[in-house]
Amino acid sequence: MNESTAPQWHRPGRFEALGPAFFTYLQPTPVPAPHWVATSASTSQLMGLNPEWLQTDEALQTLSGNAVSVPSPDGRKPLASVYSGHQFGVWAGQLGDGRAIMLGETSLGFEVQLKGAGRTPYSRGGDGRAVLRSSIREFLCSEAMAALGIPTTRALALTGSPLSVARETLETAAIVTRVAESFVRFGHFEHFAARDMQEELKALADLIIDQHYPECRTATALQGNAYANFLQAVSERTARLLAQWQAVGFCHGVMNTDNMSILGLTIDYGPFQFLDAFDPGHVCNHSDNQGRYAFNRQPQVAYWNLYCLGQALLPLIDSEELTIAALDSYKTVFPAAYATQMLSKLGLPEDAAGTAPADGRFALLVNPLLQILADNKVDYTIFFTRLTEAVQQAQEGNIDFEPLRDIILDRATFDAWSLTYSEQLAQVDQAQAADLMQKSNPCFVLRNHLGETVIRAAQGGDFAPVQQMLAVLHAPYDSHPAYADWAGFPPDWATTIEISCSS
Incomplete structure (x- = not known):
């Protein structure tokens, strides 16, 4: 070579x-x-x-x-x-x-x-x-x-x-x-804090700050405390990560503190799942008997984990007040980031979201829509794919909602929502809205049954489907006509797949 x-x-x-x-x-x-x-x-x-x-x-x-x-x-x-x-x-x-x-x-x-x-x-x-x-x-x-x-x-x-x-x-x-x-994970810092190994704790924090968060050395926020600024930066990265998870319908399954990245990365793919039918309380890990890591609990669990990180960093920050202030940023960054993500899925740009995530178009459109999806057990990815197609194909602002009504039982409630949505969409440029939706709503995600299909092939000695699936997932917003079935509804047997911590 x-x-x-x-x-x-x-x-x-x-x-x-x-x-x-x-x-x-x-x-x-x-x-x-x-x-x-x-x-x-x-x-x-x-x-x-x-x-x-x-x-x-x-x-x-x-x-x-x-x-x-x-x-x-x-x-x-x-x-x-x-x-x-x-x-x-x-x-x-x-x-x-x-x-x-x-x-x-x-x-x-x-x-x-x-x-x-x-x-x-x-x-x-x-x-x-x-x-x-x-x-x-x-x-x-x-x-x-x-x-x-x-x-x-x-x-x-x-x-x-x-x-x-x-x-x-x-x-x-x-x-x-x-x-x-x-x-490096939250658990690395917990390890040395729990053993009162403060020199090692400081060495680790200094390495990560200097390597990945150098701005924390010079930031004037939080009284210029580099370690408090570091905790705040990690909190904000984690908040933005969780907003993306929730928007795409991703369940991690095992959000232990040792599975949380100090860089705000998704790490340790075990019993994960992308939602099929939208169920806010869905638990993808069959080892999670108490439902601690249910889909709708993920943002709160992330904050709990950050609190553990804050406790570990407290000896370096040397101020409970600054530690709490650093963690509080999560409470504002997550809802704002989540609002931006969800409104983008509807084709509404960030500056149309109102001054606060809980107000304006988010409260008017997103919360009612998620309730409709939950009540009607609507496939999360397919709904937004069809909505994107409907907006792209709209003539003179008239959107054909029939392909969406076909997958919703309570059509009267959806019709009322779609009327409100059409009124709000009319206030923005439709071509730009369609483009934003195209970039925000994937056609393909790694559903459990798709993973199971390529796994079974690989266990039989055929590895080609793994590479084929990878090619599709590397371009999830494209249509891939040859693999259209992979963007369709999951088969009935998909509900019988059990994913646990066993690997």
Whole structure:
């Protein structure tokens, strides 16, 4: 292989410079007979990798954990990090990368991590492996979210192996190559705060601020307290992330503090789901018996998690008043961002939303519409796709709502709403409204039954559907006539799919 095609992750990562209290060096555990399942050209391009490298056996062996030594000749030192966290609202103590091993950091500042690469000191009795089923879901959803414009970790590659892994049944192993500017979570800060390791807590906060939030050093808000400004910035990023989740109908499923990114990324794709029929109280994780992470609870849970982060950072902020003030920004940023997202789905630009999210067009249109969708169990994605098409095809401002009335039982209530909507839409430029809706309402999301379809094919040895699904999800706002069925209503059997924390 030409040397120039090799990935440039030669230097030790900046996280590694924090010292041994933060991680353990270890080697991924090799798997037998690895093979490619899928790769993402989009992520490869983002990382600045030569695409030829992903076609080599060296890449296959490296991204399967079979060709990495400690330390490697080029300076890479694979490691697993330690963190703690609250799981389902209960302090769980020490956790950590139980099956994720970081290969290093690229020259462009991306951390590269193998998920499913074997046991680590933080596996807590687990085998450190991931199975093909859940790995396909994470690979595809990471890339789908990026294409939707939602902050997320990325997936470079997915490899498989005939190695048997015991879950509810015996399944085969797989490894996802995950990429992010940082994999640091709220739980990293909780870990050191809980142990009163204030030097380590400060070192971690300083690293993240200097690397990702440098503006917090000079901001004059919150009395110029860099750590309070940092907490506020994380709160605001998280608020905007949650607004995007809610607008697209995404359920995370396991919003533990150790699954919350300090960069406001969507991280750790486990029992996630995009809504089919709109149900505000939908619980996608069948392990969540109390419904803590129901769809409509996600914004409140995110704030609860931020409060835990605030408690962890309190020794650095050194002021309860400033800590609370930093967290309070979430309460204004989330509703404003959510209003913007939802009004965009209706073709109404941000400056038409009124001065407060709860007033004006949001209260007039969004709240009643969501109630209609919930009462009539309307498919969330299809409704907004059809509404977009109706506005695009409207003649002289007259919108044909029949395709939408066809999927709603209570037509009288919908007719009243559509009259109000038409009146509001008439106040903006229709072509601009149609364009805004086209960019805000995806035709394709990774529904559970679509994931299950490609998983079944892959389990039978056919990996082509994974790559085909990836191509569609990389362009979710396009029509893709050849795959029109993937934008249709889910089959009846989709309601029987149970997704849990098992992976």
